[in-house]
Amino acid sequence: xxxxxxxxxxxxxxxxxxxxxxxxxxxxxxxxxxxxxxxxxxxxxxxxxxxxxxxxxxxxxxxxxxxxxxxxxxxxxxxxxxxxxxxxxxxxxxxxxxxxxxxxxxxxxxxxxxxxxxxxxxxxxxxxxxxxxxxxxxxxxxxxxxxxxxxxxxxx
Numbered sequence: 450x451x452x453x454x455x456x457x458x459x460x461x462x463x464x465x466x467x468x469x470x471x472x473x474x475x476x477x478x479x480x481x482x483x484x485x486x487x488x489x490x491x492x493x494x495x496x497x498x499x500x501x502x503x504x505x506x507x508x509x510x511x512x513x514x515x516x517x518x519x520x521x522x523x524x525x526x527x528x529x530x531x532x533x534x535x536x537x538x539x540x541x542x543x544x545x546x547x548x549x550x551x552x553x554x555x556x557x558x559x560x561x562x563x564x565x566x567x568x569x570x571x572x573x574x575x576x577x578x579x580x581x582x583x584x585x586x587x588x589x590x591x592x593x594x595x596x597x598x599x600x601x602x603x604x605x
Contacts, residue, residue: 456488547588550588551601552585557582561573564596572595573598585602
């Protein structure tokens with residue numbers, strides 16, 4: 450009987466951790482189902498069909514009750530991402546930039562980063578390789594709402 454209780458507790462813990470802690474169908478969920486299935490099989494084998502059916506029904510009721518309790522206790526809200534994005538898309542057409550303008554890399558361009566042109570920061574992409582922060586950069590081209598730059602000293 451102790452073996453059945455241990456398998457049941459382990460199975461419920463693994464299934465609930467799979468549902469609420471570990472995303473996807475992984476090892477914990479499979480092991481939880483196998484553990485609960487093993488407990489049900491053991492009860493059927495040792496105590497007969499009636500006891501096995503009652504035990505299986507009890508397991509299902511307990512599992513459903515735990516899921517309903519965790520949903521009503523707002524555990525989902527604690528796990529859900531609750532932030533809003535307040536940034537906006539960079540619009541190149543409105544920017545007073547042109548090919549050949551010089552600026553300075555604010556962050557490392559590996560190959561995408563931030564550069565400052567005429568006092569404003571823009572997301573830029575290095576034309577080739579990585580560019581360290583603080584390096585003087587020059588706009589090479591605009592394509593698909595992206596600004597491509599190269600180091601000001603480089604000749605491509």
